[in-house]
Amino acid sequence: MGGASARADGPYNRVLIPNHDRAPERPPSDLLWDFAGETMGTTWAVTLVPPPGKTRETFQSAIEAELARIIALFSHWEPTSELARFNAAPEGFWAVSQPFWDLLNKAMDIADDTDGAVDPTLGALVDLWGFGPPGPRPLDSFGTAPSLPLDDEVAEARARSGWQSLRLNRQQRAVQQSGEMKLDLSGIAKGHAVDVVSERLHALGATSHLVEIGGELRGRGVKPDGRPWWTELQQAPGSPEPRTLVALFDLAVATSGDWVRGFETYGQRYSHTLNGRIGRPIDNGVASVTVLADTALYADAMATALTVMGPIEGPAFATAMKIAAAFVVRGDTGLTEIVTPAFQAMLDEGA
Template identity: 60%
Template structure:
């Protein structure tokens, strides 16, 4: 940062919170004079409702639910869905499919989607079930018509944005707050965060980075000023069977939950959506390939890996440079 950020145009800090997308949200903002809290709350809720209306597979009338149930054919997409799908497909190309927005059938199969968890008597899908879900999944099989902003439904393909939707919602709410004149704020949805501007005392928005449970790694603290952070962890939305942990992050190339030893990946990025997506991509890619991807694309990432000696930490060059700047 070339020069310190400007102090906010106010000294009142409001704290707002609620529920959305099966998780919680919170906002802290420096309120400029004349701004009504009710107007801010209404604007935030409108954004969250709009995200659910497009991206939630649990909402039967959402746009992706309609696309997922649609017969084969080319379907025009809303600007919001097109923007996120286009970004996801570009990342799929950049990461060799480590980000894949077409894994809804696999998400459902493994018990992480709207149908709910698998029964205790049959917790793991069979090889045949995985093969069937893989046959209707895969980003390379999704054709986009860029001029028309449309996508081809080949039949049975299910979009799923669980690895990017919360980050998209964070960005959307943050942009709305800025448009309302709240130039200093911290938005958090389900652990994904974006901080803009500074507090009245010129301090950044300080947040704690959650380490994996049981890891002998100190809890880190970061100051967010015009940057977002997202963490993908193997203990979030997971189940155990026969002593094996099955996290919700799926590898579309195998049709199975990731099992590469990665405990968590934390990514800093200007966009919360891209921080969210890259955290997923590096988790799926694994410790070595993930670090190589982060290095190649200039991604600031911390990768924590479970080994026989405990949890180990590696930092991408961009992440290490951020630490040097703060020193």
């Protein structure tokens, strides 16, 4: 999953203004503090307006503690994480922690809402296609390009996947492990981490801040000078649309792009975004989807879901759900953009 750049360089041509009609609170001070680091295989950055009496160390340690907690819960790359332990567990129902239960239930609700376009049970397929902890696809017999899974391998991994087959025991706060199920929450984990860090900063009195993890962002409040957190949207390479900035005032943004991560073999590129309905990387012409929403988790999840849905179902779903989304679609004449009415309304506010 990609996102937006937290820094905008040079001129821009389009501006999006949130139309939620909220009035910003007064920032807690006139200072701006920057923090940065690495987490979840990517980078993070925070800019905040500190309240009086708090030290930089307070915020640094709070941010790092929240990110470490997310990894300990949901990383499928960390063998001691709660998710990795569940994936390795034998058959049976296994009690999980409240934070794990809460996020898994949110993921299941989104899977239900999107008919599986976002599916937290695709770990076996993620591994098979070379995007999980086992590592990239092995090279073919010529040793020149990544090999592709056989049809029966895809079918076997699909048989071990599927959100509708995951059973939850709500009284025991337990999740059923069939002995073959592999959860993968990476489709929403970064967005969730952005929200968690944002909530922690707000609780510490930094009511004005911008949080970014791996290109997914959430802005709250405004800067000391009253200006919003301006963020340049990431665009697919070769996109025909002008550079676009959004005022992230109580708003989050995420972008899913087929160029962000993948591999190429024999002239065909395979994206890391998988369509669980067929067990294969997307191949529907969608180059990218950008979603603006109240929370980074929802923006993250919907960017993935709309990408999987494709250039017809995706815009129709987003329009019906009043999601602010922009699609960049590959076609015979090149790249074209499709925006939903909610996205267009933000453009109209910035015109």
